[in-house]
Amino acid sequence: MATAQQTMHTYEVMGGQSLKAALAKAERRNKIRAFMLVVPLLVFIAFAFLAPIVRMMYFSFENPVIVETFPKTVAALADWDPTGAPTPPEEVYAVLAEEISRAAKDRSIGKAATRLNYDKGGMRSLMTKTGRRVSRMQAGPFMDGKWKEAFLKISKKWGDRDVWVTIKDAGRRYTPSYYLKALDFRRNAEGDIVPEPESRQLYLLTGMDSVWVRTFWISALVTILCVLLGYPVAYLLANLPLRYSNLLMILVLLPFWTSLLVRTTAWVVVLQTEGVLNDVLMFLNIIDERIQLIFNRFGVLVAMTHILLPFMILPIYSVMKNIPPSYERAARSLGATPWTAFWRVYFPQSLAGIGAGGLLVFILALGYYITPALVGGPTDQMVSYFIADHTNRSLNWGLASALGGILLVGVLAVYILYDKVVGIDNMKLG
């Protein structure tokens, strides 16, 4: 204490400036230096990763197709109140007739029809059929006031309030509808946000069946399994003589050299009904008849735990390598039981490794879809599966981006929660 005061005093005298300012300056320099260290990576990530992602996230609310294909119809529909008359007035039909026939001619109708089909099944064929028929009709004064009739003749659906609400709703240039859909909500005729009817709930916001809950639940289970299996191995590796631990380390690293596809296939070979594990269990008379170990939740957990286990072992190992054995020995010599010495002295020092490994495993697990797709049952698919599906097959990039955005927010929320509860400055997490 006295020394510190002396130092301060000397400082003041020597520098001829106030201690506060000096400290603040040192602090600032320190902060800047720390920040400068982060800058290269930040710039790199901004270029190689963030810019592409920002572009992609734009898809999740950008919605230009309808307003660009049918600008006048969208404008005309703005005045129509869906809660009143079930269909818009005749003028709207006339405007749509003009635009839909032009769209059919320049072939921009397909894109618009597909876009509308995202919101309501059957819209695609309704639009293309109508476009085809209307483009063949002669526009002219004799059609005045008869467009609605003509549309209804093409399909009764044109008298349907829902069809018009769909067009009106899809006509916004920026829309929250992808996010609503991703959480199983939609906008009804009155413009209120309501849950989808149960038969159409895909992501099932509530309950354990929800894709969202399932995704986080499976990831959490896998993380826990990885901690339980990874910690003892990491401990063994960190405490064995180097010549043995390095050999065992090869066993941990080997799975890395086989591709995900190979490892997943291997688990099918091991776990299937006529597979190796069932053979062994039968041979040892543990079971009487073959049991289902794959194409269900069990298979997913086993395969994912296996694939992610090295991601748990290595961080714990690298933290344990830095724990001096003297602390535990000191505890023992002071009379602690082996368990107390481990639990109160060693374990807390290794927590940083569990935190880092847990974070890696949890986040990686959230993004898995090839493995659950190949070894899981239908109720074991996670959000990424649907994201890949919408990106590849239905081409609904808006919905895919919205699902991805929500997943990102969810993970960041977990991360911040962890920070608040455990505290990032304790650096348990990294």
Place this chain on the structure above:
Amino acid sequence: MIDAKRLRALSITAAAIALMLAGTAAPAAESLTVVSWGGAYTRSQVKAYHEPFTKKTGVNILSEDYNGGLAQIKTQVESGNIRWDVVDLELSDAVRGCDEGLLERVDPRILPPAPNGTPAEEDFIPGTIVDCAVGEIVWSTVVAFDRTKFPNNRPWTIRDFFDVKKFPGKRGLRKTPRVNLEWALMADGVPTRQVYEVLATEEGVDRAFRKLDVLKPHTVWWEAGAQPPQLLADGEVVMTSAYNGRLYNAMVKEKKPFVIIWDGQVWDIDLWGIVKGTPSLATALEFVIFSTDTVQLANQAKYISYGPVRRSSMDLVDPKVKPHLPTSPDNFSNSLQNDFEWWADNQQDMDERFTTWLTR
């Protein structure tokens, strides 16, 4: 689908463009990127189409693989950085890609007639030429079973596939409503011709799902086409839906005791589509025309058991392979073409309903 007037206008433009580009294109060391599904399938195309094409025109063909879907084509077209020229597409993707403006239009009248003079549009099996793509082969989803698992009485029909009392054991089905809904209705007694009529109604869809309920507890759901023959070989399932080409390899080349039930096969086609905005449009068109010629199509059947889409090609196919093609008359009698119009409209609804149904 296509009205004559627009067609004529289009064909003229296409021909004009083709001529223009043909005139300006540099002849030396031109190359074309042709994308397909990889593995044995791509190899059959390299042998039957790519190699003869290079020999004839000197155009070098780069063969790339993909796993289906339009995502990559969409990224290329929308970003303006076109890397692929010709892509082997499934019908649903070809139709959707056309709708979305991702594919160039192809006028069927630029296709050469059959050797006997039949115009191309009549020579191709109906439904195998669409606005933006030209068919090459017919493949089909069929039921296959392991003969050794049914020593006494074997299943013959789709109805038998759904009969778990008479033919007990696990079934394999692809994890999609496609084909499964159609089969459910067939098994429930709907005549093949009326399947899509019934499916178009709400009650029809309910009926299909009710029938699928019967199989649900006995089903292993597969994702990749490589899985079902493996499931059969492992004994994981006793009967499964599968793509016929892969089964042919297993049965004929690897002598596995599998049997195909051709009854109620749902056939689909693979087509060539040209990526919109490709700088090598003329060469791409030339390649499509060349490879869908009667002779080349028949040649592909030498290397893989998919049926050519031209009727005239069937005469040239090796008689030993013929009984294994989906298009051979014995197999084709009770068959259903995947209705892409219906699926393009309802895929999303059905997918959602199917996913919910599975998770309940």
Place this chain on the structure above:
Amino acid sequence: MAKILVYALLFVCLVVAVRASIKGLRNLPPYVGSLGRSWYIGFRVICGAILVFLIMPILVIIPLSFNSEPYFTYPMPGFSLRWYEDFFVGEQSKVWHLAIKNSVIVAIFATLIATALGTIAAVGLSNARLPGKTFLMGLLISPMIVPLVITAVGMYFFYSLIGFTPRQLSEIWSGLHLLPVILAHAALGTPFVVITVTATLVGFDQSLTRASASLGADGLRTFFKVTVPLVLPGMISGALFAFITSFDEVVVVLFLAGIEEYTIPRRMFAGIREQISPTILAVATILVLLSILLLTALELLRRRNERMRGMTPA
């Protein structure tokens, strides 16, 4: 036959584990009681079982790469080298060799970039006074969180927009064509390095760097002589993850790579509509053998080095 082989292998593993733990008993201090001893054996057996769990799929797959049939099923009907033939001399051998070359180049460069940038950033992040740390950290680990398909499509768009594509880069210099994939993989790899290095920095005593500075070392020297040796375990495991992420990544490659840039997993996923080719098992087996050779050689070198320095193995 092969089934028996696998069981025999598993059995051997078990025996080795039990023997090793019994042998280790002798090194225990004499005051450890019988409870301690049985716990010691139990612990070793559990660890052995977990290690077997880790390598079991590989043990199962290696015999299947010699299967005469293209199925992944025991019992194997016959023995054949056809899948190795495919890889070494078959018509597909050239593309496989190119894929291996690409995979190695991409993974090495991506790992170097990720490890260098990640380690420096982690040192900065571990400074307790850095403002907005949670936010920065969140930003830097986001490449791990965003689903790969979305990243891949976004990258294709953005890289095309600025002309950063294999085709355009190879016009500048032909060796640059792998750069987009390398940078993309480096971005995907950095979170691993950041997380593992920050974890090893938790117990890091900042007074060590101050001590180094007070002894006259400049920042760079302090970093390489003091900080790096301390965070080395974290750096190595982070680098391993970055390497393997790149080595096993298929979705980004699917979008960014043309035929000239195909990597091993990209090759493996091709043709899955028809069949998962057993050639991938042969490739996996070869890679496993190579890595065993490499790691064993490194270990032997390390031991030799120790002997030369006259140190007893720690």
